[in-house]
Amino acid sequence: MRAAERLGERTERLGGWAGRCGGRVERLALPLGVALTVAALTLVFYYPVGSVLIEAVVRGGRLTATPLLDVLANPFYTGVAHHLFADLWGVPAGTIEWVRAGFRPVEFGLFGFTTYQALLSTLASVALGLPGAYLLARYEFRGRRLVRSLTILPFVLPSIMVAVGFLAMFGRNGTLNDLLGTVGFGPVDALFTLEIVVLAHAFYNAPLVVRLVAAAWEGVDARRVETARALGASPARAVRDVVLPRVLPALLTAALLAFVFTFMSFPIVLALGGLRLATVEVWLFARVRDLELAEAATLGAIETALSVALIYLYLRYEAHQADAGTGGTALARRPLLAGWRTLRDPLRMGLLAYAALALVVFVGPLSSLLVESVTGPGGKLTAAYYEFLFAQQSATAVGTTKPLPAIVNSLVFGVGTLLLAVPMGIVVSVVATRGGPGSRAAETVLSASLAVSGIVVGLGLLRTLVFGTRILGRRIVLTGAVVIVLAHAVAAYPFVSRNLTPALGRLDPRFTDAARSLGASPLRALIDVELPLVAPAVLAGAAFAFAISIGEFDSTVLLAEGVSSYTMPVALERYIGNRSLGPSLGPATAMGTVLLLVTAVSFVAIDRLGGRWEP
Amino acid sequence: MGAVTRARDGSAGDRTAAGVELAGVGVSFDGVRALEDLSIAVAAGEFFTLVGPSGCGKTTALRTVAGFETPDAGRVRIGDTDVTGTPPEQRGVGIVFQHYALFEHMTARENVAYGLRFADPPGGVDRADRVDELLALVDMAGLGERDPAALSGGQKQRIALARALAPGPDVLLLDEPLSALDARLRERLRVRVGEIQRALGITTIYVTHDQAEALAISDRVAVMCDGRIEQVDTPERVYREPASRFVAEFVGDNNVFEARVTATEPPTASVAGVDAALPLPRGTSVGAGEPVTLCVRPEAIRFEGGETTLDATVASAEFLGDAYRLHCDWHGHTLLAKTDARRTPGETVQLGVDAADVRVL
Structure with missing residues (x-):
């Protein structure tokens, strides 16, 4: 109480002082914004994540490596590599014996499997994305711009919803089997296989490959290709010498990012693979669910170390890529459809076949979601699943997952996230574009939250703010809803910044100079001139923040254990397990459709306001 | 207003x-x-x-x-x-x-x-x-x-x-x-x-x-x-x-020479490698044997008369609309001159310079 009074006094003094010198407060706005942003990040990111990391190496107040070694030396986690930690000196002899025995297949445990599936997923993403990048960069066709802007969608589609889409498409009673059945083929059971997990990961990450590679391809200066040709290079040679040096680094960047994302992927693996195909992230979640918090912390620490190392690699590599300048003329696009000639051109036919495949992979799951939500077991139209949702809403049993609170919570959390993440993102972008040591720090701060999985953040938040913590002598306990909004803001603000920083960086500094010379303070120049000039980027960032919040599952599922603060994705996951309507996904697809609609409506609404997606 | x-x-x-x-x-x-x-x-x-x-x-x-x-x-x-x-x-x-x-x-x-x-x-x-x-x-x-x-x-x-x-x-x-x-x-x-x-x-x-x-x-x-x-x-x-x-070189066209003041009376400026010397304006206070930098504007160079005449060859001519700008070769140095009449490259010309138009830098 005394502390609160002191705080009140201080605020009062601050207010009076602000009144006396308004101009100086304007000057302090940026430092104040930075301080608040850093404080928020510390409270809901660095402190909770730090507590997880400390838990992994501290037992009974003493620093110890035992918990880490326990995990690393456990064959379940590291497979054959556990010998490295359990019996290092026996490794050479063991290796020789293994060679003598004729290279018996070896297992690398949970970590090995996670890496393996991430590698496969990355390869699949590149295979699915690369032709798309080529198609978008080099061919002209109706709807090209639409397709290009749609490649941003997977970033914001709730992954648990996409998982349900895949279930609806590839499940035993899914649309795929329905189609196969009509042409006389037996049912295919693709669920809980590695293939389906990899395909779902490709659904998410191939568009990333498309975006990054297409952008690099379009950045190739046609005049350089023409120069190479004029100097005597054949078309293929010109591609090798001029195009590839720009495209390959982008491809590698995209692949590295895809690997990081699929290594840490959670809802897709949980819903499509289950515990049988568990990755580190899913197992971590299971440990938290079983309240094995100490083991979970150790596992989380190891996973975080790995992902931080990967993100560090990615950033180093990205920084190395010289900004070769985007000036010049882009290569002219060829028409994709060229009358009858199209049929004789194997490249064009191949691209059309690819387009058909891409249509199945990307549109199939989402349309299956919609179709399955209104189709009964016999293939007849039914409203039973939506009726089920209504029934749930009016059910009185304790613990029922009602749909309406999920929708309301999601929207409220989304707006709350927007209100926090947009100012935070603006502050970080402003610091990043001012140059100097601050911009490097801003980059690091941004990347940090990219490198830590949502489960680890959720676990940290559980251990600290939700279970209660002491800060400056006061015990602080935050409710699930507040913590969820904070966690969403921390997950979302990098998207605001990533949209805004390049736009601000490209802005001619003379706009600001002109405003300053006309009498505007730096803050006024920011509000009057800089932000309005990059309004599309701000709005795109805001749309991202909202969509990220709507779709966030990883930390929300841990923080929303109660009945009051669950969101649509969490409700969706609960409905997947609900078999009260027989062996059908019905309720989940119905709920997924609602989530898809809310996502789409909010997306379109902000898109209309913002005008364009490309910053 | x-x-x-x-x-x-x-x-x-x-x-x-x-x-x-x-x-x-x-x-x-x-x-x-x-x-x-x-x-x-x-x-x-x-x-x-x-x-x-x-x-x-x-x-x-x-x-x-x-x-x-x-x-x-x-x-x-x-x-x-x-x-x-x-x-x-x-x-x-x-x-x-x-x-x-x-x-x-x-x-x-x-x-x-x-x-x-x-x-x-x-x-x-x-x-x-x-x-x-x-x-x-x-x-x-x-x-x-x-x-x-x-x-x-x-x-x-x-x-x-x-x-x-x-x-x-x-x-x-x-x-x-x-x-x-x-x-x-x-x-x-x-x-x-x-x-x-x-x-x-x-x-x-x-x-x-x-x-x-x-x-x-x-x-x-x-x-x-x-x-x-x-x-x-x-x-x-x-x-x-x-x-x-x-x-001298940045503002407008100019002919700039490094030269040495001769011991003659009146003193002139001999440019390295050139038989002829450029006149020096009256009152130049540079002593004989001293190095000096001189400039003459192209429009001050005449094609008739002049206190000193320089034998040069037209190397190229540019038509500027209101005049021609000639690049003349003078013993390996380039001299810019302006004239109303067209001259063909290769033509030998006698360029006249007045001491008053020479400026010592």
């Missing part, structure tokens, strides 16, 4: 124009010296131009006056006020950039009105009236509701000028304002800018790399090179009496 008044912070009526002074200013970027001990005094109401090749520091000097660069040595004064540490928004300067920097999310009119958010219009007039007044001044009345995107380059620059002038700044800073425009428009607008400046009597610092523009528009010109001032003078004197070899 006399109705347009200048003053900051709403003080009524005209204020005496303020001069600008840079005293011993040094500016560095990451350890690289951009300005070295630069001292300039611009008189109140003067049209002062900084001219020099790109990278000479002219824009940095202008930005230092505006407050966008902070000098690590020296002082900046506007009027009687030392503004060295003052932020740009409190300096009372108006600035116009090469690429206009119009706020694209505002109409032309809103752009002009922007500075009036922070200061009352001078002369106690209504804000809207002030904006109308400025739009009329730059011949843009009736186009105020346009978006900047719907304006031509010349129109954009007019709006940028009106925006800079609207709050009634003490000093107008123009950073290559015409360089993005095509040649014809550039000349038209340059005349208009001069008229407006004289009508307002506002102290103006103009930055350009175009020496012809600098000579055409300015009361005084400062020629800059490598962060230093080479010469400050009226356009006529900078052209006729260049203070250094750099100025």
Whole structure:
């Protein structure tokens, strides 16, 4: 109480002082914004994540490596590599014996499997994305711009919803089997296989490959290709010498990012693979669910170390890529459809076949979601699943997952996230574009939250703010809803910044100079001139923040254990397990459709306001 | 036009124009010296131009006056006020950039009105009236509701000028304002800018790399090179009496020679490797045997008569419209000359030079 009074006094003094010198407060706005942003990040990111990391190496107040070694030396986690930690000196002899025995297949445990599936997923993403990048960069066709802007969608589609889409498409009673059945083929059971997990990961990450590679391809200066040709290079040679040096680094960047994302992927693996195909992230979640918090912390620490190392690699590599300048003329696009000639051109036919495949992979799951939500077991139209949702809403049993609170919570959390993440993102972008040591720090701060999985953040938040913590002598306990909004803001603000920083960086500094010379303070120049000039980027960032919040599952599922603060994705996951309507996904697809609609409506609404997606 | 008044912070009526002074200013970027001990005094109401090749520091000097660069040595004064540490928004300067920097999310009119958010219009007039007044001044009345995107380059620059002038700044800073425009428009607008400046009597610092523009528009010109001032003078004197070899070669066409003073009477200048010598103007105080740098303007070289004749061969001829510019070979040196008559390459010519037209640098 005394502390609160002191705080009140201080605020009062601050207010009076602000009144006396308004101009100086304007000057302090940026430092104040930075301080608040850093404080928020510390409270809901660095402190909770730090507590997880400390838990992994501290037992009974003493620093110890035992918990880490326990995990690393456990064959379940590291497979054959556990010998490295359990019996290092026996490794050479063991290796020789293994060679003598004729290279018996070896297992690398949970970590090995996670890496393996991430590698496969990355390869699949590149295979699915690369032709798309080529198609978008080099061919002209109706709807090209639409397709290009749609490649941003997977970033914001709730992954648990996409998982349900895949279930609806590839499940035993899914649309795929329905189609196969009509042409006389037996049912295919693709669920809980590695293939389906990899395909779902490709659904998410191939568009990333498309975006990054297409952008690099379009950045190739046609005049350089023409120069190479004029100097005597054949078309293929010109591609090798001029195009590839720009495209390959982008491809590698995209692949590295895809690997990081699929290594840490959670809802897709949980819903499509289950515990049988568990990755580190899913197992971590299971440990938290079983309240094995100490083991979970150790596992989380190891996973975080790995992902931080990967993100560090990615950033180093990205920084190395010289900004070769985007000036010049882009290569002219060829028409994709060229009358009858199209049929004789194997490249064009191949691209059309690819387009058909891409249509199945990307549109199939989402349309299956919609179709399955209104189709009964016999293939007849039914409203039973939506009726089920209504029934749930009016059910009185304790613990029922009602749909309406999920929708309301999601929207409220989304707006709350927007209100926090947009100012935070603006502050970080402003610091990043001012140059100097601050911009490097801003980059690091941004990347940090990219490198830590949502489960680890959720676990940290559980251990600290939700279970209660002491800060400056006061015990602080935050409710699930507040913590969820904070966690969403921390997950979302990098998207605001990533949209805004390049736009601000490209802005001619003379706009600001002109405003300053006309009498505007730096803050006024920011509000009057800089932000309005990059309004599309701000709005795109805001749309991202909202969509990220709507779709966030990883930390929300841990923080929303109660009945009051669950969101649509969490409700969706609960409905997947609900078999009260027989062996059908019905309720989940119905709920997924609602989530898809809310996502789409909010997306379109902000898109209309913002005008364009490309910053 | 006399109705347009200048003053900051709403003080009524005209204020005496303020001069600008840079005293011993040094500016560095990451350890690289951009300005070295630069001292300039611009008189109140003067049209002062900084001219020099790109990278000479002219824009940095202008930005230092505006407050966008902070000098690590020296002082900046506007009027009687030392503004060295003052932020740009409190300096009372108006600035116009090469690429206009119009706020694209505002109409032309809103752009002009922007500075009036922070200061009352001078002369106690209504804000809207002030904006109308400025739009009329730059011949843009009736186009105020346009978006900047719907304006031509010349129109954009007019709006940028009106925006800079609207709050009634003490000093107008123009950073290559015409360089993005095509040649014809550039000349038209340059005349208009001069008229407006004289009508307002506002102290103006103009930055350009175009020496012809600098000579055409300015009361005084400062020629800059490598962060230093080479010469400050009226356009006529900078052209006729260049203070250094750099100025002689940068401003207009010139023939510059390194030579040695002969012991003859009157003394002449012998250029290395050449039989003939150039005359020296009367009163040259360089002693016999001393090295000397000379220059002769192409238009001073005649094709008939002249105190000294030089035998040369025409190497090439360029038609400029009002004259021909000849590149003549004179014992391995190139001599530029201007003539009304066409000459064919290979033709031998006798070029006449008067001692009075030779300048010793």
